[in-house]
Amino acid sequence: MGAAGGLLSIWNSAVFKCNGSYIHKNFIASSGYLVGVDQCVGFINIYGPSVDADKQCFFGELLEFLSNKPLPWCLVGDFNAIVSREEKIGMNFNCHLAEIFRSFIQDANLMDLPLHGGAFTWSNRRDPPTFVRLDRVLVHHSFIILFNDLRQLLLPSSVSDHNAICLEDSKIDWGPRPFKLFNYMLEEEKFQEMVVGEIDVALRHNPNLDLFSMLKRSKRVIKDWSHTISIPSASSVKEVEGKITRIEQELQGGLVSSNMVAELASLKKHIWDLLRTEERIWAQKSRSRWLVEGDRNSKYFHSVASNKRRINSINTLDYKGSVITNPMEIRNCVFEFFSEAYNTCTTLEVESLDLEFRKLPQSYREGLEKEFTMEEV
Known part of the structure; x- marks a missing residue:
């Protein structure tokens, strides 16, 4: 109306x-x-x-x-x-x-x-x-x-x-969230130079550095960079919202000034830009290409991402014969399972993989044994 x-x-x-x-x-x-x-x-x-x-x-x-x-x-x-x-x-x-x-x-x-x-x-x-x-x-x-x-x-x-x-009704603590690299970060100023610079430093210290180690170092520097500089992200939205709330609380307490009112208006404009970036994040979370280049299609991407999250969510866990539905108990059982799995042995036991490996013929093995025996003598 x-x-x-x-x-x-x-x-x-x-x-x-x-x-x-x-x-x-x-x-x-x-x-x-x-x-x-x-x-x-x-x-x-x-x-x-x-x-x-x-x-x-x-x-x-x-x-x-x-x-x-x-x-x-x-x-x-x-x-x-x-x-x-x-x-x-x-x-x-x-x-x-x-x-x-x-x-x-x-x-x-x-x-x-x-x-x-x-x-x-x-x-x-x-x-x-x-x-x-x-x-x-x-x-x-x-x-x-x-x-x-x-x-x-x-x-x-x-x-x-x-x-x-x-x-x-209650607040469930699922623990820290894993780090994710979003596409919008690649377009930020000096992002590429930062990653290339980190890899160059690593290669100067160790020219034989493997690919996994380079990716690990890049992840660390990107993660630290995303927390220290002002870039559009979910944490940036919360930070701006916190500033807006703080200024409004000061205004509610009677501390009114033209500068504060102007800053509040500027923060409101800034948060719109952050929310547009958040929309791009939802598009990536949906793991689906844009139907039309430039089409916002927020409802579509939200639906795909939400459905994927429902499919991947663990609401019930059958652990050691017991059916568990409490989120905190599920979290503890997952931690206990992987703690036992990764601490059972200190090295990779090939025999436990049950794989078919090609073996040297008996004559070759005898020849190698003689060669090693002569070297020891």
């Missing part, structure tokens, strides 16, 4: 099986079953009305819907409402509307989880700026029983004037 593009609710069909939905002009409700959870749960994607006169009617309709559908509900989105004066910096504070929102949360038996990573989710980006917590996650008390370790995390705002919110 007008400048608003509407609401979109998406989910991974391998994780959530939707069995029903309801569409309202201000929210989308979806119910179904999560993998590993026997009870039906519901998620509501919300965009509250921006007109103050419509807010009381909206919360009344939403409360009526929740009362008629007794499920463990999780409500998430832009409510366009706040519960206290502390959730807003700048402009006026409407006590009446805040009371309406607080009453709705209480009457619906919802819990407003603590927000980690910041205090506000939206800014008008003006000078001086206004900061408001418009976005949040509200969960029913029965939803908390199913998921005990819920945490509401504020993500960097990136190119949007809103901060995304992540609701996570």
Whole structure:
């Protein structure tokens, strides 16, 4: 409607099986079953009305819907409402509307989880700026029983004037990721000179250096180079997003200056360039050539890369007769398996390969034995 593009609710069909939905002009409700959870749960994607006169009617309709559908509900989105004066910096504070929102949360038996990573989710980006917590996650008390370790995390705002919110149940540590060489690095300034220079230094120290050693040295110098210089990468995006978040927090604290506002605008422009490079990375991850040279085709490459990741993922492991599904246990079993495999013997035992090798005839062997015997004498 007008400048608003509407609401979109998406989910991974391998994780959530939707069995029903309801569409309202201000929210989308979806119910179904999560993998590993026997009870039906519901998620509501919300965009509250921006007109103050419509807010009381909206919360009344939403409360009526929740009362008629007794499920463990999780409500998430832009409510366009706040519960206290502390959730807003700048402009006026409407006590009446805040009371309406607080009453709705209480009457619906919802819990407003603590927000980690910041205090506000939206800014008008003006000078001086206004900061408001418009976005949040509200969960029913029965939803908390199913998921005990819920945490509401504020993500960097990136190119949007809103901060995304992540609701996570637990954080799994799979360990450090392996280094990958992306094609865009080859086009960076002085990349080729750096690699050639490293190989020349290695060959001066050891002219008989083998190919594997040269590749190993090149990998090390490229890896160090990617962390020390400013190049478009996933880490660069996070770094710029961190700078944006830090400046916004300073502005929220009252440290407003024209230089900070200008720097914030410059960082927003820079992050667009980084995201375009990230799109090229997705194209390479998909391991598929561009259908048309220059065609962005983001949806295609994301689909191919995501499908490949699903195929290669290890969700279940049969180890020593036991079926393991916990990611941390899978990680430990893989580490234990390869630790035993690489430490069983110190040298390569040819006999264990069970290969057919050509052997010298008996007469040749006897001749060699005599020759070695004479040399020893």
